[in-house]
Amino acid sequence: MPTSYDVARLAGVSQATVSRALSGGSVSAQTRKKILDAAKAVGYVPNMGARAMKTGRVNTIGVVVADLRNPFYPEILDALTCYLDAAGQKVTLWNSDGPGNDAALEAINAGSVDGVIFTTVTEASAPLRAALRRHSPVVLINRTVEGLGCDQVSSDNVAGGRAVADYLLENDHQRIAFIGGPSTASTARDRFLGFSQRLADAGAPLPSERVLEGPFTHDFGFSATTRLLTADHPPTAVFCSNDLIAFGALDAARAERAVVPDDLWIVGYDDIAMSAWPAFDLTTVHQPSGTMAEAGAQALLDRIASPTAPYRTLTFRSHLVVRGSTAGTAPSTP
Amino acid sequence: MPTSYDVARLAGVSQATVSRALSGGSVSAQTRKKILDAAKAVGYVPNMGARAMKTGRVNTIGVVVADLRNPFYPEILDALTCYLDAAGQKVTLWNSDGPGNDAALEAINAGSVDGVIFTTVTEASAPLRAALRRHSPVVLINRTVEGLGCDQVSSDNVAGGRAVADYLLENDHQRIAFIGGPSTASTARDRFLGFSQRLADAGAPLPSERVLEGPFTHDFGFSATTRLLTADHPPTAVFCSNDLIAFGALDAARAERAVVPDDLWIVGYDDIAMSAWPAFDLTTVHQPSGTMAEAGAQALLDRIASPTAPYRTLTFRSHLVVRGSTAGTAPSTP
Numbered sequence: 001m002p003t004s005y006d007v008a009r010l011a012g013v014s015q016a017t018v019s020r021a022l023s024g025g026s027v028s029a030q031t032r033k034k035i036l037d038a039a040k041a042v043g044y045v046p047n048m049g050a051r052a053m054k055t056g057r058v059n060t061i062g063v064v065v066a067d068l069r070n071p072f073y074p075e076i077l078d079a080l081t082c083y084l085d086a087a088g089q090k091v092t093l094w095n096s097d098g099p100g101n102d103a104a105l106e107a108i109n110a111g112s113v114d115g116v117i118f119t120t121v122t123e124a125s126a127p128l129r130a131a132l133r134r135h136s137p138v139v140l141i142n143r144t145v146e147g148l149g150c151d152q153v154s155s156d157n158v159a160g161g162r163a164v165a166d167y168l169l170e171n172d173h174q175r176i177a178f179i180g181g182p183s184t185a186s187t188a189r190d191r192f193l194g195f196s197q198r199l200a201d202a203g204a205p206l207p208s209e210r211v212l213e214g215p216f217t218h219d220f221g222f223s224a225t226t227r228l229l230t231a232d233h234p235p236t237a238v239f240c241s242n243d244l245i246a247f248g249a250l251d252a253a254r255a256e257r258a259v260v261p262d263d264l265w266i267v268g269y270d271d272i273a274m275s276a277w278p279a280f281d282l283t284t285v286h287q288p289s290g291t292m293a294e295a296g297a298q299a300l301l302d303r304i305a306s307p308t309a310p311y312r313t314l315t316f317r318s319h320l321v322v323r324g325s326t327a328g329t330a331p332s333t334p
Numbered sequence: 335m336p337t338s339y340d341v342a343r344l345a346g347v348s349q350a351t352v353s354r355a356l357s358g359g360s361v362s363a364q365t366r367k368k369i370l371d372a373a374k375a376v377g378y379v380p381n382m383g384a385r386a387m388k389t390g391r392v393n394t395i396g397v398v399v400a401d402l403r404n405p406f407y408p409e410i411l412d413a414l415t416c417y418l419d420a421a422g423q424k425v426t427l428w429n430s431d432g433p434g435n436d437a438a439l440e441a442i443n444a445g446s447v448d449g450v451i452f453t454t455v456t457e458a459s460a461p462l463r464a465a466l467r468r469h470s471p472v473v474l475i476n477r478t479v480e481g482l483g484c485d486q487v488s489s490d491n492v493a494g495g496r497a498v499a500d501y502l503l504e505n506d507h508q509r510i511a512f513i514g515g516p517s518t519a520s521t522a523r524d525r526f527l528g529f530s531q532r533l534a535d536a537g538a539p540l541p542s543e544r545v546l547e548g549p550f551t552h553d554f555g556f557s558a559t560t561r562l563l564t565a566d567h568p569p570t571a572v573f574c575s576n577d578l579i580a581f582g583a584l585d586a587a588r589a590e591r592a593v594v595p596d597d598l599w600i601v602g603y604d605d606i607a608m609s610a611w612p613a614f615d616l617t618t619v620h621q622p623s624g625t626m627a628e629a630g631a632q633a634l635l636d637r638i639a640s641p642t643a644p645y646r647t648l649t650f651r652s653h654l655v656v657r658g659s660t661a662g663t664a665p666s667t668p
Contacts, residue, residue: 040436060426060446068408069607078402081429085437090446092394093427095415103419112394112424218611251612273403277552278585279613 011038021088032086061089061300062104062116066096070216070244071272072289076119076142079293087301096120102127108136115300117141122184124148137303141296142289143186144313151303153296153314157187160285160318161194164239164267167320169202171328173265177210177235179224179245188216191241191269191285210235221248222255229256229264237265237326243272246282250325265326281324288316345372355422366420395423395634396438396450400430404550404578405606406623410453410476413627421635430454436461442470449634451475456518458482471637475630476623477520478647485637487630487648491521494619494652495528498573498601501654503536505662507599511544511569513558513579522550525575525603525619544569555582556589563590563598571599571660577606580616584659599660615658622650 008015011034021027021035061084065073077093084091092113094104105127107113115137121128124145131138132149141153168176178195181188196206210228214220221240228235229252240246246268250260258264268275268284275282295314303309322329342349345368355361355369395418399407411427418425426447428438438450439461449471455462458479465472466483475487502510512529515522530540544562548554555574562569563586574580580602584594592598602609602618609616629648637643656663 063427068412069405071403071405071408074402074405074408077427078429081427085429090441091427093397093411093415093425095412095419107424218608247608247611247613254612274552274581277581278588279581 006042007035007039010042011035029086032088036086036088056111057114057304058112059089060092060113061297062092062094062107062113064094064096064101064104064116064118064120066120067216068095070242071274072242072244072270073119075272075289076293079290080117080297083294083297087297089301101125105131105136105138108138114304115139117296117300119143120185121145122182122186135307137300137307139296139300139303141292145186149311151296151299151312151314153292153299153316154186155287155292155316155318157190157318158194160269160287160320161191161196161239162198163194163318163320164285165195165198165202167267167322167326167328168237168239168265169199169204171265171326173237174204175210175233175235175237176204176206177228177238178206178212178241179221179228179238179249180211180213180241181216181245183213185216188213188241195239216242216244218244218248218251221245222252223248225249225252226256229253229258234258235264237267239267239269241269243268243270243275243280243282243284246275246284246325247280250280250282260325261327265328267320267326271321275321276323283323283326284321285318286321287318292316340376341369341372344376345369363420366422370420370422390445391448391638392446393423394426394447395631396426396428396441396447398428398430398435398438398450398452398454400454401550402429404576405608406576406578406604407453409606409623410627413624414451414631417628417631421631423635435459439465439470439472442472448638449473451630451634453477454519455479456516456520469641471634471641473630473634473637475626479520483645485630485633485646485648487626487633487650488520489621489626489650489652491524491652492528494603494621494654495525495530495573496532497528497652497654498619499529499532499536501601501656501660501662502571502573502599503533503538505599505660507571508538509544509567509569509571510538510540511562511572512540512546512575513555513562513572513583514545514547514575515550515579517547519550522547522575529573550576550578552578552582552585555579556586557582559583559586560590563587563592568592569598571601573601573603575603577602577604577609577614577616577618580609580618580659581614584614584616594659595661599662601654601660605655609655610657617657617660618655619652620655621652626650 004018005015008018021032081091104116118140119142121140121143139151144152144154180192183189212224240249246266249266253260253264268282271284271286275284338352339349342352352369355366415425441447452474453476455474455477473485478486478488514526517523546558574583580600583600587594587598602616605618605620609618
């Protein structure tokens with residue numbers, strides 16, 4: 001039976017490096033690949049049971065997703081699984097549309113995962129707070145909870161909302177609307193905050209009848225936009241707080257015979273891959289979702305290695321991508 | 335510390351039923367729910383380690399997905415995770431765009447999963463054949479491998495392709511094209527088989543210059559359709575072997591100023607949720623993806639309980655859903 005020493009010999013590294021690489025420790029991507037290739041070539045199967053006894057780790061990471069029908073989450077999950085695979089970690093998946101959140105936290109206690117990545121936390125539940133008091137390794141990506149004692153990775157949603165406001169103001173829009181996701185989600189709140197504050201600062205506050213809040217879905221985008229377009233004084237521009245809502249808005253505009261962008265500008269958020277398809281050609285705020293996922297995965301591996309290190313909050317930049325659903329050039333402010 | 339007897343008392347069932355339900359055995363959905371609710375209420379955490387020793391099971395199912403950017407797979411994954419959650423099973427996820435297939439089979443050997451569900455197998459690899467010789471619990475869903483000794487769940491892709499041919503023939507199309515996925519995928523092969531045979535039987539065989547094969551992507555649908563529309567005698571109808579290819583075809587038609595459906599009919603396959611959005615309004619063959627996923631999950635739980643039972647092949651019916659990307663009424667044959 002091949003051993004980690006056989007792997008080390010073939011990969012041309014020390015056994016300690018093999019051990020570190022296969023337990024998710026810090027080695028370069030190149031070295032990790034060399035080691036994984038060598039392990040495969042010699043047919044080495046790490047003895048997880050023995051290792052778990054020695055390190056107390058099972059080399060398994062829990063991931064909690066929700067709303068897999070929004071392509072944003074499969075994009076995150078794709079990046080997470082590839083990154084964790086390459087780091088020699090297994091992934092246990094929970095769907096929080098079921099009873100996923102608490103189950104994931106219980107799995108840390110039960111020792112069946114080493115830590116958990118949450119992608120859609122909306123509040124600091126009692127089980128989550130209890131887990132953090134026990135220094136359970138937990139990382140939040142995408143959505144965040146202010147003041148929570150754990151590592152958090154997101155993009156700058158306030159700045160993203162602000163950039164959209166600047167863009168619409170510079171292009172002289174007077175009647176502007178906002179279609180937002182649920183205010184329980186930090187992403188929806190922050191995008192609205194940056195957007196509405198900048199408009200208010202410019203002396204053009206959003207009137208309440210042009211602010212609609214609902215789920216992050218195509219259906220809601222469709223119904224909200226229909227409502228806006230059939231009211232007196234319909235808006236000339238609408239900012240949707242994710243791309244799915246914006247796709248619904250585009251469909252509603254077509255149904256109401258409002259020409260995009262001549263009669264109505266539509267802006268989304270996320271820049272999921274299909275936003276660039278000609279069918280949508282959507283102006284939207286780009287989040288580096290793959291990079292965020294990888295940073296979150298690495299943050300969790302770091303946290304497992306150093307349970308009491310200071311918490312980190314990583315906030316990636318976002319930027320506006322101008323396409324055919326609006327007619328103005330890119331804003332002068334970044 | 336609460337025990338399974340406390341759960342049984344609250345749920346009003348026997349301890350044996352609780353034990354069976356929590357190890358993924360056969361109980362009614364209603365009873366399972368009652369037991370899970372009771373377990374939650376009394377704070378019962380099954381002792382997985384002790385149980386694994388007793389039953390040799392870890393109540394964890396491996397799932398191998400690929401191509402998460404095709405919304406068809408997140409739909410399957412969503413249904414799988416919800417079903418397995420409700421059955422008290424954890425899900426370990428592999429992405430076969432990484433080294434997922436072999437890793438999943440090794441995990442059965444290592445005892446870290448009880449069985450594996452594959453969603454995108456394209457061939458019977460040597461490790462897969464070896465696993466089946468050892469009676470490792472493996473189920474294939476969506477894509478199948480003929481003659482392979484394992485449970486397989488799919489929909490009738492041959493009949494689906496045939497139904498599209500009937501529909502186009504009944505509506506007098508003369509110049510018909512096919513844009514297919516990779517012939518390594520059973521789904522792509524079977525859809526082509528049913529479609530092309532029926533056309534040939536009707537005396538209107540597909541000419542080779544109107545059969546294009548490539549990946550199951552929007553990009554390929556776009557480039558293939560552009561090629562078809564810019565050739566002499568462009569087709570009046572194109573059957574795309576999944577919805578993503580058809581979305582690319584719709585975008586290409588728009589770019590080439592071919593009006594859908596006046597100049598060109600476009601038909602897809604899968605009926606993913608967004609096919610019904612007005613932006614696409616796509617005529618397509620509906621597969622019951624959620625039902626297929628649930629049947630596959632249950633087939634694996636049954637297989638784990640009865641490793642040597644006869645293999646089952648479950649083939650669900652599919653049906654054509656007519657929308658705005660074609661102009662004919664539904665076909666008279668089912």
